[in-house]
């Protein structure tokens with residue numbers, strides 16, 4: 001190992017996650033300036049070098065989120081395919097003009113894909129947060145998620161396909177964070 005790679009926190013933390021079995025051994029990591037933050041390919045997590053500036057837990061939650069995307073990919077494709085088949089069969093049997101049928105199929109498929117992308121973001125956040133809570137003893141992963149997402153504002157297409165930071169943080173606070181009994185003294 002040379003000095004350069006030791007300074008690369010993303011690569012080091014990726015290897016740590018592989019070694020403790022949280023990321024599959026068949027997956028790899030690669031620097032890419034094509035992406036602003038992190039991105040999941042078929043079996044490779046791409047990341048921008050500036051992501052090395054994030055805190056260790058932010059890098060962990062991001063890498064695990066992308067690992068979630070890789071793991072859920074085949075399942076998502078299968079679900080979308082099934083949704084498409086069901087919609088096609090329903091629409092084909094309804095007595096409508098062919099153009100109305102085609103238009104309905106396009107609209108329903110677009111809404112399903114959009115809904116599914118949202119759903120998958122939540123699933124990947126949940127996957128990453130549970131591992132952070134259980135393997136790294138972080139009782140409130142929603143706080144790590146919040147700090148991480150604030151450094152990755154999304155815009156354009158990504159804003160369309162991702163729920164807002166608030167929605168994502170709130171969801172994890174509700175379903176993953178350990179509930180402590182805070183006594184408020186007022």
Ligand SMILES: [Zn+2]
Nearest residue numbers: 065069121124
């Ligand atoms: Zn994602």
